Amino acid sequence: MNDQFSMAVHGGDTKFHDKFSESKFLTFIGAHEIFTVETWKAALVELIATGALMFTLTSCTIACLESHESDPKLLIPFAVFIIVFLFLIVIVPLSGGHMNPIFTFVAALKGIVTLSRALLYVLAQCIGSIIGFFVLKSVMEPKLAHTYSLGGCAIGDKGQGSSINAQDVLLLEFSCTLLVLFVGITLAFDKKRSKELGFPMVCFVVAASLALAVFLSLTVTRRPGYAGAGLNPARCLGSALLHGGSLWNGHWIFWVGPFLACIIYYSVSISLPKKGLNWVDGEYDIFNLAMGFCGTIPNTSVLNDLP
Incomplete structure (x- = not known):
């Protein structure tokens, strides 16, 4: 009788533990x-x-390349x-303004969005791009x-042979993405600094970081067949699904590089300084330090700090 009661109790504990673990996992991924x-x-x-961003960006990029400028x-x-x-100015207040799986992935890593929302966003972004x-393909001249x-x-x-190898493209994709994240996203995900600078300035910095990365990848490499x-x-x-062909050549690089x-x-970013640099009013000026050690200038504020 006692054994049956013990089994019933432990069995109930197991079921309760399983339900609790499942509930905790669903809460963790933000299933609600x-x-x-x-x-x-x-x-x-x-x-x-x-979708609108892809249509606009691609149209303007091709228009720039088709212009009669010496270096479009x-x-x-x-x-x-x-x-x-x-x-960014329009979309950020509505959904966060990601429009990019990279930004969504970083936001999920930092806990700004849940995993469930992140998956929905990435799926929506891919469908929107298609x-x-x-x-664009329907209206563009073939x-x-x-x-x-x-x-x-x-x-x-x-088939014709690329002028740039996959390793170089992977390195460039990784470097340019890291540049955008370090300059733009560090500011965008910092509530205090974002509030200090203001919403338009944050959008300005993020857009400028993307433009800078595009500028570097286009002007430094100058390899035929490489689109930056x-x-x-x-x-x-x-673009690969709609156009195909050479766009599938090394397509994995444009996923692996950014996610790395x-x-x-x-x-x-986990170990970045939280408070920032504490400025001192010239107490550690190199000239004053040298003179203080030589005994010419009594620098008591510095000497007091020394062991």
């Missing part, structure tokens, strides 16, 4: 957000905004800055689409 209307509204905003690649960073800045490139590979992420044709850093895996996926940069950035 899947059943809220606001989450789906935000995901829909991400879908529409990403210098125009592209300015176009990227203006377009991204305008989209829709944006579908509209000759332009073929010449510029629909504005996708390209590193050269396998992708900086947005959803953009690379949408996200992991490295997150690892570094």
Whole structure:
């Protein structure tokens, strides 16, 4: 009788423990957000905004390349800055203004969004990119689409031989993404500094960091067949699905490079200074230090700090 009672009690404890663990896991991934209307509204905003961003960015980029400027690649960073800045100003208050799996992944790592919301956002961004490139391909002149590979992420044709190897592209994708994260996202995800600078300035810095990364990848490499850093895996996926061909050559790089940069950035960001640099009023001036040690100038504030 006692054995049966003990088994019943322990069996109940096991079931309770399993239910508790399951509930804790669902809370951890934010499963409750899947059943809220606001989450789906935000995901829909991400879908529409990403599609519109892909359509606008790609159209303006190809227009810059088709212009009669001596070096049209210098125009592209300015176009990227203006377009991204305008989209951020409008979309950030609605859904967070990610429009990029990289930003969503970092936000999930830092706990700013739940894993469930992050998955919905990434899915919405990929679908939005496909829709944006579908509209672009439908209205674009076929000759332009073929010449510029629909504005996708390209590193050269396998059959003709690429002028840049996969290792270099991976390194460049990693470096440019890390630059954007370190300069733009560090500020954007810092509540105190964002409040001090103001919302427009934060959008300005994020857009400028993206434009800077585009400028570096386009002007420094100058390799035929290389379209520059992708900086947005959803953009690379949408163009590759709609155009195909050489865009699938090394497509994995435009996913692996940015996500590696996200992991490295997150690892570094955990140990970034929280309070910042504490400025002192000239107490450790190098001239005063030297004179103080020589006995010429009595620098008591410095000597008191020495062991």
